[in-house]
Amino acid sequence: xxxxxxxxxxxxxxxxxxxxxxxxxxxxxxxxxxxxxxxxxxxxxxxxxxxxxxxxxxxxxxxxxxxxxxxxxxxxxxxxxxxxxxxxxxxxxxxxxxxxxxxxxxxxxxxxxxxxxxxxxxxxxxxxxxxxxxxxxxxxxxxxxxxxxxxxxxxxxxxxxxxxxxxxxxxxxxxxxxxxxxxxxxxxxxxxxxxxxxxxxxxxxxxxxxxxxxxxxxxxxxxxxxxxxx
Numbered sequence: 001x002x003x004x005x006x007x008x009x010x011x012x013x014x015x016x017x018x019x020x021x022x023x024x025x026x027x028x029x030x031x032x033x034x035x036x037x038x039x040x041x042x043x044x045x046x047x048x049x050x051x052x053x054x055x056x057x058x059x060x061x062x063x064x065x066x067x068x069x070x071x072x073x074x075x076x077x078x079x080x081x082x083x084x085x086x087x088x089x090x091x092x093x094x095x096x097x098x099x100x101x102x103x104x105x106x107x108x109x110x111x112x113x114x115x116x117x118x119x120x121x122x123x124x125x126x127x128x129x130x131x132x133x134x135x136x137x138x139x140x141x142x143x144x145x146x147x148x149x150x151x152x153x154x155x156x157x158x159x160x161x162x163x164x165x166x167x168x169x170x171x172x173x174x175x176x177x178x179x180x181x182x183x184x185x186x187x188x189x190x191x192x193x194x195x196x197x198x199x200x201x202x203x204x205x206x207x208x209x210x211x212x213x214x215x216x217x218x219x220x221x222x223x224x225x226x227x228x229x230x
Contacts, residue, residue, distance in 0.1 A: 001108055003067055005029040006058035008051035015138040018130070022047050026054050028067065028100040034107055036067065038099030042092035053093050067101040068108075074098060128169035131158040149173070 009025040024040040024047050042050045061077045077094050078086055086094075106113040114120045131148050132139055148154045159170050 001030050001032060001034070001066060001068070001104070002064055003028050003058070003062045003104075004031045004064075006055050006063060008054050010047045010051055015136055016132040016134070017139050018132055021140065024050055024054070024096070026051075026058070026096050026100055028058065028062065028097070028104060030067070030104060034104055036100040036102075036104035036107070038096040038101075038103065040092045040096035042089050044087075044089045050089065050093065053089065054096055057090070057093050058097055062097060062101070067104040070098055070101050070105075073101065126168065128171050129162050129165075129167045131155055131162070131170055131172040133158065 005028070007027045007029070009027070011023045011025065013020060013022055024042065026038045026040065028036045028038070030036075040050060040054060045053075057077055060080075061073050065073070074094060077090070077097075078084070080086075102113045102116075105116060109116065112120075130139075133142070133148050133154070137143060137147070142149070146154060148158050155172065162170050
């Protein structure tokens with residue numbers, strides 16, 4: 001079985017853009033018509049440029065070769081530069097293509113991929129969610145003066161909604177002035193105003209989601225990471 005073709009897809013994500021502004025997928029197709037899907041997380045360049053990078057790396061190191069040779073592909077792609085030290089963008093590209101290779105391998109063997117990697121360890125995994133505004137509003141460019149990044153009560157409401165959906169942990173950015181504006185359509189604060197911004201918004205925004213769901217072991221914790229022990 002050999003890889004015969006590669007195709008990429010940049011998929012837009014409507015507001016509130018849960019999971020990001022867009023997603024980048026790659027599909028590898030074998031000579032027998034089997035498809036393998038992978039996804040790239042690369043935030044350093046335009047997504048369409050990243051898609052072209054994926055196609056370029058696949059054409060050079062995967063097309064015409066067996067998807068089973070994951071280690072050979074990884075070493076060739078990772079070490080294609082003179083220093084064996086690629087930038088994070090190439091690492092994201094390689095990751096997406098390797099994911100697609102494993103998808104092809106699992107389908108060819110008619111086994112779940114975890115059976116080929118040592119077996120399943122957990123029956124399920126705990127997941128967290130970011131805090132998002134209501135459907136229709138944009139997480140990255142809020143259209144209202146009050147939003148979850150400057151109003152602790154709205155942050156608490158979003159955390160409460162996440163708990164109602166079954167999440168036991170949330171992740172949010174209560175003290176990042178480069179993302180959060182103090183009012184709609186106004187310039188974002190500079191780093192020099194970070195301390196004033198943090199004093200006004202960060203502490204209440206971190207406390208509100210914590211108190212919204214009650215004092216249980218699984219209630220969201222304040223700060224950027226809500227996992228127990230962070």
